[in-house]
Amino acid sequence: MNSITSMISIFQTHGFEFLKATLTTVQLTAVSLLIAMIIGLVFAFFKVSNIFVLEKLADTYIFLVRGMPLIVQLMFLYYGISSVFVLSDFTAGAIALGIHSGAYIAEIFRGAIQSIDRGQMEAARSLGMPYSLSMRRIILPQAFKRAVPSLGNQFIIGLKDSSLVAYIAVTELFNHALSAQAENYMPFETYFVVGIYYLILVLIFTLIFNRIEARLDVSKGRKRRGGKRFDQGKTAVQSV
Amino acid sequence: MIKVKQLCKAFDGLQVLKNISMEINKSEVVVLIGASGSGKSTLLRCLNFLEIKDSGEIEISGQVIDTKKTNLNKVREDMGMVFQHFNLFPHMTVLANVIEAPIHIKKKSKQTAIDQAMDILQKVGLADKAHHYPEQLSGGQKQRVAIARALAMEPAVMLFDEPTSALDPELVGEVLETMKNLAREGMTMVIVTHEMGFAREVADRVIMLADGNIIEDGHPSVFFTDPKEERTRRFLQQVL
Ligand SMILES: Nc1ncnc2c1ncn2[C@@H]1O[C@H](COP(=O)(O)OP(=O)(O)O)[C@@H](O)[C@H]1O
Ligand SMILES: [Mg+2]
Numbered sequence: 001m002n003s004i005t006s007m008i009s010i011f012q013t014h015g016f017e018f019l020k021a022t023l024t025t026v027q028l029t030a031v032s033l034l035i036a037m038i039i040g041l042v043f044a045f046f047k048v049s050n051i052f053v054l055e056k057l058a059d060t061y062i063f064l065v066r067g068m069p070l071i072v073q074l075m076f077l078y079y080g081i082s083s084v085f086v087l088s089d090f091t092a093g094a095i096a097l098g099i100h101s102g103a104y105i106a107e108i109f110r111g112a113i114q115s116i117d118r119g120q121m122e123a124a125r126s127l128g129m130p131y132s133l134s135m136r137r138i139i140l141p142q143a144f145k146r147a148v149p150s151l152g153n154q155f156i157i158g159l160k161d162s163s164l165v166a167y168i169a170v171t172e173l174f175n176h177a178l179s180a181q182a183e184n185y186m187p188f189e190t191y192f193v194v195g196i197y198y199l200i201l202v203l204i205f206t207l208i209f210n211r212i213e214a215r216l217d218v219s220k221g222r223k224r225r226g227g228k229r230f231d232q233g234k235t236a237v238q239s240v
Numbered sequence: 241m242i243k244v245k246q247l248c249k250a251f252d253g254l255q256v257l258k259n260i261s262m263e264i265n266k267s268e269v270v271v272l273i274g275a276s277g278s279g280k281s282t283l284l285r286c287l288n289f290l291e292i293k294d295s296g297e298i299e300i301s302g303q304v305i306d307t308k309k310t311n312l313n314k315v316r317e318d319m320g321m322v323f324q325h326f327n328l329f330p331h332m333t334v335l336a337n338v339i340e341a342p343i344h345i346k347k348k349s350k351q352t353a354i355d356q357a358m359d360i361l362q363k364v365g366l367a368d369k370a371h372h373y374p375e376q377l378s379g380g381q382k383q384r385v386a387i388a389r390a391l392a393m394e395p396a397v398m399l400f401d402e403p404t405s406a407l408d409p410e411l412v413g414e415v416l417e418t419m420k421n422l423a424r425e426g427m428t429m430v431i432v433t434h435e436m437g438f439a440r441e442v443a444d445r446v447i448m449l450a451d452g453n454i455i456e457d458g459h460p461s462v463f464f465t466d467p468k469e470e471r472t473r474r475f476l477q478q479v480l
Binding site for chain 1: 317323328389
């Protein structure tokens with residue numbers, strides 16, 4: 001009972017600050033995942049390039065990221081990046097998180113690209129399409145669709161991992177929790193409340209991804225377009 | 241049209257093609273037969289450089305192709321290929337499949353490409369399926385779309401690798417019919433098939449491949465009734 005009243009009072013005193021911090025968490029997650037997607041795509045291409053040096057480069061990057069705890073990487077990258085460039089803590093944190101998630105996203109993209117039937121690339125090449133065009137027009141759209149569930153999973157991990165930048169002074173959600181509990185001496189209740197914020201964020205993420213998945217689902221997509229197909233024959237072509 | 245001299249190709253030590261020499265003239269329909277694993281697909285795929293020969297010479301339309309110097313994409317534009325498993329692009333409508341390469345490679349305007357694609361689809365009897373997705377078609381229809389997609393690049397030669405082998409028996413006829421029409425129009429065709437009736441009726445020449453060698457090459461009237469080689473005789477007994 002006591003704990004519950006404490007939690008309510010934490011909501012009352014810190015609720016709004018937590019909400020603002022949540023916004024920072026969302027921004028941090030979005031920027032870092034954008035960076036991670038770009039890095040991931042590039043290194044996935046390296047992995048499927050059949051070019052020895054590029055493959056080894058990608059292997060090394062993935063090995064380093066997977067082989068160390070995130071907090072170690074964060075500290076290392078944060079101090080590394082900020083000693084070379086003058087960047088805000090937010091930017092440095094986002095880049096560090098992006099470099100971390102990028103390795104996992106590279107593996108997701110690589111798996112998705114390699115899961116596309118070889119015949120697709122061969123058919124494209126047999127029409128005279130160069131490798132890069134075949135990749136962009138034929139392989140990637142199919143691979144992307146296949147990668148969405150794993151990407152969603154990785155995005156949620158990225159969201160939660162963003163809490164670690166609290167330790168490099170970015171005032172996001174978890175950082176606020178750290179300082180709040182230091183003031184109110186109620187760590188259990190404070191972390192409980194912050195946990196709920198994260199849960200809600202993850203729930204929203206999940207719902208968004210479920211929608212994207214449903215939208216990309218081939219059979220459902222066709223049914224939706226199906227109604228238009230016969231009377232508005234051109235819609236399908238216009239999207240080409 | 242196509243001249244092959246002493247073509248050799250091995251896969252990790254396995255010599256699949258041994259000194260293949262042959263010539264295919266303009267408007268000729270050549271059927272390639274042979275036991276499974278005899279190298280028929282490999283030979284076909286060497287002709288459009290989906291596989292790169294180890295040695296020997298391939299001359300196409302008077303040009304000897306140097307695989308390092310010639311732009312192979314340009315060579316492939318001129319050679320349509322039809323695969324056993326269709327390899328249609330599943331994320332695109334039938335029409336989009338057909339106009340993809342003409343728009344991106346031949347730089348045709350979308351309207352021109354669509355007009356030509358519709359003409360070709362009409363020819364293969366699938367104009368009414370233009371806005372369907374491959375998944376919605378039967379095997380026979382898929383293969384006819386694949387033929388239309390290749391024809392849209394206005395190739396000088398068409399290569400077919402067992403175009404009816406993946407089809408239910410009742411769907412084989414419609415694909416063979418489409419191919420017969422092409423032959424009648426004077427298309428140069430190299431066809432790997434087990435459809436001996438089709439070969440007898442349409443082929444100008446039948447070539448028998450065994451252990452990576454051409455062991456027999458002749459007009460179907462002679463080839464099927466009085467083969468010179470004992471191995472051809474035995475093979476025909478098995479498939480007829
Ligand atoms: N990409 C490849 N890598 C290794 N071996 C291959 C490859 N392609 C074909 N082969 C081998 O080459 C031989 C001939 O294959 P193929 O040309 O497909 O024969 P066919 O089409 O006459 O059945 C087979 O033993 C096959 O296993
Ligand atoms: Mg074969």
